[in-house]
Amino acid sequence: MTIDGPGAGRRVVMLVDNGVEGDSRVQKTALSAAGAGWDVVLLGCSPSGEVEHRRLGHADVRLLPMGGPAAGTGGLRARLLARGGPLLRAARWARRPVEYAQVWFWRAVEGDRAWRRLEPGLWNYERAFGAVIDELAPDLIHAHDFRMLGVGARAVARARADGRTVKLVWDAHEFLPGARPRRDNARWLPAHLAYEREYVPYADAVVTVSPALAELLQREHHLAELPAVVLNAPAVTTPPPDSSAAPDLRRLCGLDDATPLLVYSGSATAQRGLDTVVAALPRLAGVHLALVVGDAGTPYLRELLTTAARLGVADRVHPVPYVPHWQVPALLASADAGLIPLHHWPNHEIALITKFFEYSHARLPIVVSDVRTMAATVRATGQGEVFRARDADDLVRAVRAVLADPGRYRAVYEGPDSPLPSWTWESQAQLLDALYHRLLAGRPTKETTPR
Known part of the structure; x- marks a missing residue:
């Protein structure tokens, strides 16, 4: 379905490293952009291991299977810890000196490319998303959070090599240097910091969730302009058409x-x-x-x-x-x-x-x-x-x-x-819509290609 509007016919592909359900910022971004007339395809990670299709308002949602050696290890790790927690924790601490040595060595040899050795599981997102993004041929990619930044940046580079101009918006949900590592090893944080630093220069615009975080991101990555702030405010006037009343x-x-x-x-x-x-x-x-x-x-x-x-x-x-x-x-x-x-x-x-x-x-x-x-x-x-x-x-x-x-x-x-009144998603969505138009100014609209 194509909606007549300022963004009609221009395709926005949004990327997120989760299953979309429960991520209100991602859902609201897709809903409001599609409602404003952009041709939105939201790509996320399938919890079932199969390709899943659904609609979110006027947005097309596709959940893609991850696969790869890193997939599915979280549940196994939890079961192992439950059965032999103390022993595994002692082994984990024994590995720390080796992990710190790995970090030092690969950062010295590869610089910001060191993530390829320290956290190779990041390639699983490229394997799952890359070809799908290329097929969709977006005008703009909206990459949510740090993992999707690299996926979006590589898609932009491939498009430019083919003679197409694609704009990249990076939506920074958190300040990665201040984040708690999501895996209990010494490699996770330095690997992801290197990954983020490598791909930030590809972003045509950066948006984030608070003024304080915008200032930190500009200083950390030497950004030419302060990231736009789009608050995580609730949608108060435009619930989906099939929404029901909240329970008490x-x-x-x-x-x-x-x-x-x-x-x-x-x-x-x-x-x-x-x-x-x-x-x-x-x-x-x-x-x-x-x-x-x-x-x-x-x-x-x-x-x-x-x-x-x-x-x-x-x-x-x-x-x-x-x-x-x-x-x-x-x-x-x-x-x-x-x-x-x-x-x-x-x-x-x-x-x-x-x-x-x-x-x-x-x-x-x-x-x-x-x-x-x-x-x-x-x-x-x-x-x-x-x-x-x-x-x-x-x-x-x-x-x-x-x-x-x-x-x-x-x-x-x-x-x-x-x-x-200023703490609503409706007011924040106007900022995103204006950003999309600024990035795509002068680009002719086109007929939506079949999906």
Whole structure:
């Protein structure tokens, strides 16, 4: 289906290193671009190992099987750790000197090309995506996050060698030097840093998620211009046409309207600080906690629930499954406060994360740890309270303050000075649309080629 509009007939291929489901930024980007008239094909990774086709609004979504030697190793590693964890961990530490030597040697020999030796599994993304991108012959490639940067850059280089001009937008979701390695070895971070450095020069434009991250990226990669900031704000006026109403959070937790309810929405990992919240619950009499998480069966969440049982508060902790991204603010709205208890980590300090804006559009007071950017925003707006990260006593103080006078914090969202109108995906999507047009200015539109 082709839509008449400013971008009609111009193909945008978006790349992401996940299965699309659950990645609200990627979904919103594809939905809004396709809605604006761009011919959008979103390529992601198939969880089933087979090619999958689906529609996302007017966008065409294709999930591609990864294959390769690195595919499927995560589950095996988890099973091995479960069976022989202590022994494997001792072996892992014994390998560290060898891994550091590998990093030093290949960086000395290959420079930024060293990732080919240190993390060869990155080639699996090229094998899965490369030929499909070439066949689609895009006018513009929108590469989400660092793994897709190289895939997009190589596709651009091949197109130019064939006499076609393709523009590349790199959407940097995080500051890689400050990221927690996703594999427990000494090679992962230096390999991916080298990979990112090699391919950044191919990007015609860089966009990212916060002003602080934009400044870091410009300094780290010596970018000629400051990356455009496209906030991870929720879509509030344009849900998909087949969307349904959000469930009621209190009903899911089995609670009445009078019961104090805190909510955390997002990934459940140790650095997100949920252990601090559980530790605070015994001192918050009658207060319940809803955990809107993707998988209630993860080891970390099971450990949290075990701790809650030991502290005598298990009946006040309620895991709740994810809902589609357009339903999240409505789901959260019946809570009394939204929690962001992050630990101090470089990427946490510079982020305005998705849940911050989702809580805001749910009109919730926000209780956030003293990570720099979000704490400063909350203090400036008055929409919540800040507590010391990992300090359960200070979290208790902040929660009590919010529950004692919720109207004071909710008032920030009303009236002419409300920050909410600019904290919408609709306003952010206009920035992306303008960027696409700037990059493709002077390029004639064309008939959409069959897919």
